[in-house]
Amino acid sequence: MKNPLDKKIILAANPWLKDVKILEQSVSTQIDAKSDGQANTLYMSEKQTGIYGRFGREYFASPEGGIYMTLLLKPMDSLESLPNYTLLAAAAVVSAIENLTSKKTEIKWVNDLYLNGKKIVGILAEAQVQADRSLQVALGIGINFYIQKFPEELTHKAGSLFTEKPSITRSELVAEIWSEFYRLSNRDFFSFYKSRSLVLGKKVEFEENKTLYRGKAMDLTPDGKLIVQLEDGQHKLLSSGEISLKKWT
Missing domain, CATH: 3.30.930.10 (Bira Bifunctional Protein; Domain 2)
Structure with missing residues (x-):
């Protein structure tokens, strides 16, 4: 090589x-x-x-x-x-x-x-x-x-x-x-x-327990969890060990 x-x-x-x-x-x-x-x-x-x-x-x-x-x-x-x-x-x-x-x-x-x-x-x-x-x-x-x-x-x-x-x-x-x-x-x-984040401030999609969610990536917690504001206004914390983003725009 x-x-x-x-x-x-x-x-x-x-x-x-x-x-x-x-x-x-x-x-x-x-x-x-x-x-x-x-x-x-x-x-x-x-x-x-x-x-x-x-x-x-x-x-x-x-x-x-x-x-x-x-x-x-x-x-x-x-x-x-x-x-x-x-x-x-x-x-x-x-x-x-x-x-x-x-x-x-x-x-x-x-x-x-x-x-x-x-x-x-x-x-x-x-x-x-x-x-x-x-x-x-x-x-x-x-x-x-x-x-x-x-x-x-x-x-x-x-x-x-x-x-x-x-x-x-x-x-x-x-x-x-x-x-x-x-x-x-x-x-x-x-x-x-x-x-250097590619997703913060963008619309994202992810799946949890076979349910598809959409929202906006708002911030990160110090331990690396992603804070997403869902379309209904609720916030979810995503753990990297459990969920992978499917789409971001």
Whole structure:
């Protein structure tokens, strides 16, 4: 593969990382990270065969031109006091892209990044309580970096950060993402996340218990729930672990 992932570039920009492990092929870096369990370690793969997203949904992984990675964390705080890693990661990716390119991406609540109306990034955070009661968080990010061809059924909704020769390498973007992740973890990433929202202020549709609801996305709670004002004036709090938006205009 041209411009293979470079461990040295990533680690040089992120001294807080203990290691970067890169495989030529993997079923899923989420599985790799959770199985290996090394804290502050980034697991990456050039190719993935079984990548998945929220609710176990299949995620398209291109044989070339993608970034597939999972950061394994073992935070000392309680589960209730952890930052919202999904929001933090989304803010970090947007910030990194803005720092390195002229492209402006937006965040579709809660874990997808869009460019020119098409999804280019998916994020998945999975927290587990281990047998010794310690916490383990696997934070996965999949990025369509330079993908020139998608399956026909995805061409209308899947996009790529670059459609022509990239101005940066994948390793440079990865290095910047985790540098921003570390920086923003000690700052107000929530306000940054909201400022890049694709859905706030827009009409949205979602399904709950087989009932379709329509309303306006008004705001986010600090823990990442979406506040929607329904057509009848009532407000609903949407949890990202239970509901996915079907439409936004």
